Amino acid sequence: MRTDDTSGPAEQPPSTGQEHELPAVVQRLWGDTAPRRRGPKPALSAARIVRAAMELADAEGLAAVSMARVAEAVGYTPMALYRHVSGKEELLILMSDAVAADLPEIPAGADWRAGLEAWTRAQIDMALTRPWMLDLPLSATPPGPNRVRWMDQAFGVMREVDLPADEKLAVVGLLAQHVLGEARVHVETHRAAVHKVRRDAGLPDDTPESELDPAAIHAADPYADFEVVLGRYAGPDTYPHIFASFASWSGPAVDGPGDDDIAFGISVVLDGLEAYLRRRGAITPQSS
Amino acid sequence: MRTDDTSGPAEQPPSTGQEHELPAVVQRLWGDTAPRRRGPKPALSAARIVRAAMELADAEGLAAVSMARVAEAVGYTPMALYRHVSGKEELLILMSDAVAADLPEIPAGADWRAGLEAWTRAQIDMALTRPWMLDLPLSATPPGPNRVRWMDQAFGVMREVDLPADEKLAVVGLLAQHVLGEARVHVETHRAAVHKVRRDAGLPDDTPESELDPAAIHAADPYADFEVVLGRYAGPDTYPHIFASFASWSGPAVDGPGDDDIAFGISVVLDGLEAYLRRRGAITPQSS
DNA sequence: CGTTTTAGTGTGCGCCGTAAACAGTATGTG
DNA sequence: CACATACTGTTTACGGCGCACACTAAAACG
Incomplete structure (x- = not known):
């Protein structure tokens, strides 16, 4: 991280055409x-x-x-x-x-809401396919051509939304942020499950996931751990509201959630955005 | 030591002390x-x-x-x-x-929406105060007593929301996820600004932020960089929708955003949640 | 041609997380 | 009481990391 080429104050020789030399x-x-002139290929x-x-x-x-x-x-x-x-x-x-090279396909006739939903889901799917994406320390990362293409696609979906550019940017930012959050939760839940299965099987921590029983991973329930921990160490006096809420609980609903927790987050955010767009007069009342 | 007790349902034998040894x-x-019996204190x-x-x-x-x-x-x-x-x-x-030791104070009379907003803001503030929190690789992290206290507080705020426990958990999860996303964006923006100021001043990368000009940091605008990059490398043909949107843009609005991008995200998510709660009949119509 | 620029190599430094063997100390028990 | 036992903190050492630096070899310019 040294590698700062210039000794002394970072001054660029104003020699050539392009001033201001990007990083x-x-x-x-x-x-x-720059094209190479000498030396081995x-x-x-x-x-x-x-x-x-x-x-x-x-x-x-x-x-x-x-x-x-x-x-x-x-x-x-x-x-x-x-x-x-x-x-x-x-x-x-x-x-x-x-990692963002491939653009998702978004149905041509989609309105802003369906389009943004597809866009968001595609991005979440991408993150789940390549979970290491979430481990990248993306601080201070300048935008690259592929990421900007995704942004452009989102702007395309919002073509008919009547909002100034900076507010559209905020909308895209909020969705992108939600994507990362949602993906992170899923990936970490999965990792925790894998971790637990390994531990229970007494295998070393570097055992690749491929050698583990997929069914066992799927069955490993993080909420169950949570309940066990609370049951062991906590009581209604320490966490009254949680215990009160779970006391009057009849157990998980019949219709299994499946992937629908992804749907939950997206729908909440899109509902919120819709309210916002309406308030700003950015969409026609009957839209979506 | 850990029999592979996958056989049989997770039943707790009402036996003696602790079976099942938590990690x-x-x-x-x-x-x-366990209390120490021998050896040096x-x-x-x-x-x-x-x-x-x-x-x-x-x-x-x-x-x-x-x-x-x-x-x-x-x-x-x-x-x-x-x-x-x-x-x-x-x-x-x-x-x-x-890091989650201190609970925020939430006004006693707050309804669910005001309460959740205060809760969310407090958590974002905490993350901004201790930005390294966001660098923690929190994968597979089991819940600890302090984090659960925050959860309990959120459940307390939703005391009068008529929702099953697992759905309340999903709500809290969504908010927590939003907190991390929002904080991350701010922290990274700030870091990028610091990075840029250091580079422009020709200082080594490990110069502590305290030695930098706070005004310069505040002035470093990431969006400006974005525009410069696009201006240099891209055109309306590569990113048509972005350019179209920004072409018909009159510049930033007069009322400066300030911290209000935090408000934007929170209000969108809470609007979305409100729609959800209404649909589920979890709040009375005139509520909030 | 020699000069100059460049591509890849070899060596080595300072940091990291932590395994293993060890010395010293407090508490059992006889 | 003495001795065994269990526990704390130290020493030493190992493999891995990112990368600075000095090097050789190769291509293109004058």
């Missing part, structure tokens, strides 16, 4: 690379490195993505990576944009 | 420690370790919390910590509960 990460993100490339890193993350999780492992995967020395990527942080940033 | 982390979380304690770790995180961020640094802070060898905490993971789990 190197941003340039790399947008494929803005590069055999490696940032794209290949990123692809290898993603395959590693898919297979073994983000923790397995170390510079050494990635280098091994592409068949080079660890230090070779640094010719194409400024460091691990940049590699992760490139991954976080590359 | 050590959970026991430690709830202060369930411990000079260290898990509580002291956790406190030191939190002070370190407050001062220098979660990345500064290493076993060595924490040990140094409490004045012991790194390995001494392992007598009180099973490893770093457990330390982080203890921190994540300890």
Whole structure:
């Protein structure tokens, strides 16, 4: 994280045409690379490195993505990576944009609400397919071309919503935020279940999930743990309201929830957004 | 030691003391420690370790919390910590509960909506005060006494909402999820601003924020970066809808947003929840 | 051609989390 | 009382991490 090229005050020589030189990460993100003039042709490339890193993350999780492992995967020395990527942080940033390469298909005739729902679900699905996405420390991540494409798609869905650009941005931001939250809850619940199954089976913590009984994972209920813990350590005097609420509870409803907790969150947020849009006069009253 | 008791339903034999031994982390979380009978009195304690770790995180961020640094802070060898905490993971789990020690005050007369809003805001404020909270890898974290206290408070606020316990749990979960998302956005925006100021000033990346110009940080506008990047690399042909929306945009509204983006998210979610509660007949029509 | 720029390698440093063997101390029990 | 036992904190060491730095080899320019 040293690597700050300039010694002294960061002053760019005002030499060439483009003033203001964007940060190197941003340039790399947008494929803005100066053409090479001398030296051996590069055999490696940032794209290949990123692809290898993603395959590693898919297979073994983000923790397995170390510079050494990635280098091994592409068949080079660890230090070779640094010719194409400024460091691990940049590699992760490139991954976080590359993961958003595929745009979802959204039905052409969808109105704003159906469109945004499809958009949100697609993004949640993507996160569940590549859970390591949620482990990326995405702080201070500049926007890359793929993420912006998703944004553009959302703006397209809201084509007929009469709202200033910055408010549309806030709407998209809120949905994106919900996506991450929802996905995180699911992924973490799943991980907890896997963890528990491993523990119960007495297997080491690095046993890959593929060697575990899927049925057992599915059956591992985090709420049951919660109840056990409360039962052991707490009582109505310590947590009166929780106990009161659960005392008058007849058990889970007959219609199993299944994936519907995702639907719950989305519908609440969209209902809230609809109220907001109506209040702002951004949609016609009969819309949706 | 852990028979694989998958056979048979989860039935609690009404037998003697504790069967079923909860995981050590959970026991430690709830202060369930067997009394010591022999050996020297411990000079260290898990509580002291956790406190030191939190002070370190407050001062220098979660990345500064290493076993060595924490040990140094409490004045012991790194390995001494392992007598009180099973490893770093457990330390982080203890921190994540300890951080929720202080309950917010919620006005007594508040109805469900005002109450939940206060609850949510308090939690967002807490996260902004201790941003490292969001860096905790909270996967598979069992609930601790402090977090459950927050939950109980939320259940208390919803005292008069007529909803089954599991649905109330879903409501609390949705709000908690929103809290994390909202806080994360703010913290990351802030970090990006700090990062940018440091870069522009040519300072090394590990310069503490306290040595930076607060005004410059406040002025660093992430949206401006966004516009610059789009202006440089993209055009109406690549992202038609975004450009269309921003083309017919008159600039930010006069009434500055200030902290109101927090209000936006909360109001949307609460509006959505209100619609949900009404649909379920959980609140009286004139309520709120 | 020599010069210069670049791609990938080899070595090594300082940090990390933690396993294992150990010394010292308080509490059992005879 | 002495001794066994259980417990705390230390020492030492290991493998892994990200990455700085000095190097060799290769391609393109003058």
